[in-house]
Amino acid sequence: MNAPSRIGEVMALDRLVHEPARLLILAVLANAKEVEFRFLEQVSGLSKGNLSSHMSKLEAGGLVEVKKSFRGKRPLTELRITAAGRKALADYRQSLAMVMRELPTPGVVAKRK
Amino acid sequence: MNAPSRIGEVMALDRLVHEPARLLILAVLANAKEVEFRFLEQVSGLSKGNLSSHMSKLEAGGLVEVKKSFRGKRPLTELRITAAGRKALADYRQSLAMVMRELPTPGVVAKRK
DNA sequence: CACAACATGTTTGCAATGCAAACCTATTTG
DNA sequence: CAAATAGGTTTGCATTGCAAACATGTTGTG
Numbered sequence: 001m002n003a004p005s006r007i008g009e010v011m012a013l014d015r016l017v018h019e020p021a022r023l024l025i026l027a028v029l030a031n032a033k034e035v036e037f038r039f040l041e042q043v044s045g046l047s048k049g050n051l052s053s054h055m056s057k058l059e060a061g062g063l064v065e066v067k068k069s070f071r072g073k074r075p076l077t078e079l080r081i082t083a084a085g086r087k088a089l090a091d092y093r094q095s096l097a098m099v100m101r102e103l104p105t106p107g108v109v110a111k112r113k
Numbered sequence: 114m115n116a117p118s119r120i121g122e123v124m125a126l127d128r129l130v131h132e133p134a135r136l137l138i139l140a141v142l143a144n145a146k147e148v149e150f151r152f153l154e155q156v157s158g159l160s161k162g163n164l165s166s167h168m169s170k171l172e173a174g175g176l177v178e179v180k181k182s183f184r185g186k187r188p189l190t191e192l193r194i195t196a197a198g199r200k201a202l203a204d205y206r207q208s209l210a211m212v213m214r215e216l217p218t219p220g221v222v223a224k225r226k
Numbered sequence: 227c228a229c230a231a232c233a234t235g236t237t238t239g240c241a242a243t244g245c246a247a248a249c250c251t252a253t254t255t256g
Numbered sequence: 257c258a259a260a261t262a263g264g265t266t267t268g269c270a271t272t273g274c275a276a277a278c279a280t281g282t283t284g285t286g
Contacts, residue, residue, distance in 0.1 A: 104143040
């Protein structure tokens with residue numbers, strides 16, 4: 001119950017996942033078999049450059065796989081989440097849940113004494 | 114269809130609060146009337162320098178108030194969360210809750226068939 | 227055909243950030 | 257007195273997130 005006892009959880013958050021842009025990407029990927037670069041660009045509102053670099057980081061970290069091909073004559077980049085990616089996301093979610101418990105509930109303020 | 118509709122929440126996270134070290138600080142402050150620098154240093158495991166700069170950022174953002182005084186002959190720095198700080202934390206918590214809903218539940222993977 | 231405009235990403239350049247080493251001022255201890 | 261300790265702040269640096277510029281091909285237009 002005591003905040004300090006679990007306070008360390010916050011610092012253990014996986015920074016690769018914690019970054020909002022990447023968290024968004026992972027969340028989308030986790031809900032679809034395979035997602036196109038263009039789609040991600042649109043739903044995220046990220047610039048191409050920014051998206052591209054986050055993508056590379058996720059790939060470098062092994063959380064995501066990138067498949068390059070052609071649709072017709074145009075380049076096509078598709079992303080898929082890996083098993084490690086799912087695990088990282090699940091772990092992150094778990095940590096978040098703990099963190100949420102540490103955060104004061106709206107109303108805890110009134111717990112004066 | 115709900116994932117893409119609420120997906121923007123992730124990008125709206127307040128970066129000032131989102132940073133783990135600062136989130137930790139805020140969480141601690143929210144549960145105590147006033148907290149000493151040294152105490153924060155110990156429970157967080159942050160270096161003095163790091164803590165000092167996060168502190169300054171929170172102060173600059175108006176989420177925290179810093180009171181400097183002396184205890185005996187030694188300098189003493191105390192922090193208190195402001196109303197704005199509580200609000201920022203509450204809003205952040207709210208956003209987090211939404212994000213959590215977007216994240217795949219452990220077990221969603223097995224939803225085949 | 228020439229060449230402009232578009233499509234799809236990647237690389238580059240830069241400002242902002244997190245981090246701890248080094249520093250500063252004052253006090254206490256050997 | 258010198259050295260160690262206390263309590264923080266400033267500095268220097270490596271990393272990052274971000275979009276502008278670039279690269280490479282394709283389609284449209286006169």
